[in-house]
Amino acid sequence: MALRPVQVNIKALDAAAVGRFWAEALGWCAYSAGVTTYVGPGGGLVWPDPVSVCVDVVPVPEPKTATKNRVHLDLATTSTAHQAELVERLKALGATPAQVGQGQVPWTVLADPxxxxxxxxxxREVYRDTGPIAAVVVDCADPRAMARFWGEAIDWTLHEVSDRQAVLRSTKGGGPYLEFLRVPGGETVPDRVHLDLLPYPGDDQAAEVQRLRALGATDLDLGQGDVPWTCLADPEGHEFCVLAPS
Structure with missing residues (x-):
């Protein structure tokens, strides 16, 4: 039994527009899959993607608050010229500079529309083979505790764990890293961005959910009603969903 992250779920007032932004940002394609907008590599819709952790933009009625999201994407670049070009292109697409207390750093913090x-x-050499998404980054209080939970929750390899961060990546060696960074302060609003996990074909979704509860996950009622996925929170309250097997 195992679970794998298959997509980053982003809530948006205008899912189609935000989906188009992320498709352009990543050099991927936006696919209209029912009410959501799925963003994945070009060449036709493949779900789940065998390598990439993709993006699924879901419409919601509430706008984002001014509170910083606890989950965000880091985008990879291949050179300083590429970084500068990408930043300018993203601004032209509707991204805006963002201040999250980063100070003087070599990366650029932006916000989507x-x-x-x-x-x-x-x-960075470490992200040379990740594709456009270098990492899915999660703010947390205790990276070691996150390593214990997520190291058991998903079938990814734990590459690093310290008081400062915990880093996981797919055992296949491709796609983005999952990084838990120690950041002061806890959650004050529901997460606007979260991970969706998927059982492998033939695995039992209910059994996987029960396994996660035994690891310390708790049930989460977001008003989702009767849906085929299960909403949970990890021991620090980060939301995530366990999808029905494909």
Whole structure:
């Protein structure tokens, strides 16, 4: 039994517009999959993607608050020229500079058209083979505790754990990293961005959910009603969903 992250779920007032932004930002395609807008590599809709953690933009009636999201994307670049070009292109697409207390850093912090923060990183060798998304980054209070939970929750390899951060990546060696960074302060509003996990074909969704509860996950009522996925929170309250097997 195992689970794998398959997509980053982003809530938006205008899911189609935010989906188009992220498709352009990542060099991928936006696919209208029912009420959501799914963003994944070009060449036709493939779900789940065998390598990439993709983006699913879901319409909601509430706008983002001024509170910083606890989950964000880091985008990879291949050179300083590429970083500068990408930042300018993203601004032209509707991104705006964002201040999250970063100070003087070599990366650029931006927000998408609805205020969801993300970073355009300076070139780093560690992200040379990730694709456009270098990492899914999660603010947390205790990276070691997150490593214990998420190291058991998903089938990714734990690459690093310290008091400052915990880093996981797919055992297949491709796609983005999942990074838990120690950041002061806890959640004050519901997460606007979260991970969606998927069981492998033939695995039992209910059994996986029960396994996660035993690891310390708790049930989460977001008013989702009768849906085929299960909403949970990890031991620090980060929301995530366990989808029905494909």
């Amino acid at each position: 609805e205020g969801n923060e993300f970073c355009v990183l300076e070139p």
